[in-house]
Amino acid sequence: xxxxxxxxxxxxxxxxxxxxxxxxxxxxxxxxxxxxxxxxxxxxxxxxxxxxxxxxxxxxxxxxxxxxxxxxxxxxxxxxxxxxxxxxxxxxxxxxxxxxxxxxxxxxxxxxxxxxxxxxxxxxxxxxxxxxxxxxxxxxxx
Numbered sequence: 151x152x153x154x155x156x157x158x159x160x161x162x163x164x165x166x167x168x169x170x171x172x173x174x175x176x177x178x179x180x181x182x183x184x185x186x187x188x189x190x191x192x193x194x195x196x197x198x199x200x201x202x203x204x205x206x207x208x209x210x211x212x213x214x215x216x217x218x219x220x221x222x223x224x225x226x227x228x229x230x231x232x233x234x235x236x237x238x239x240x241x242x243x244x245x246x247x248x249x250x251x252x253x254x255x256x257x258x259x260x261x262x263x264x265x266x267x268x269x270x271x272x273x274x275x276x277x278x279x280x281x282x283x284x285x286x287x288x289x290x291x292x
């Protein structure tokens with residue numbers, strides 16, 4: 151079985167943010183750090199080389215693949231900022247209607263900048279994701 155690439159590390163979140171090239175993206179990363187920390191109550195941790203995660207859970211898929219992942223997180227990538235929120239799909243779509251300028255991928259919501267979104271909706275997405283993953287993986291909480 152292949153080993154997960156995205157694992158929690160001891161790397162410094164602040165050092166990672168300071169290495170973000172774009173000053174505006176770095177500023178947004180600090181804003182998101184505050185929002186995610188305050189909303190979840192979890193300390194930020196680096197997951198792999200570029201994801202800032204909050205909390206964690208252990209998953210096991212029907213295929214037998216298993217691993218650990220952050221409950222929620224974000225990454226200030228070069229092109230866009232990736233938000234890792236995985237709440238129940240109907241609820242997610244409902245919240246995204248009022249979220250602001252974004253695009254979506256399979257497991258991410260992408261934004262250009264924090265100013266484009268509604269912070270209260272982001273907080274709701276974060277809370278819904280934490281509740282959803284805790285309910286989905288009740289034995290995998292850390």
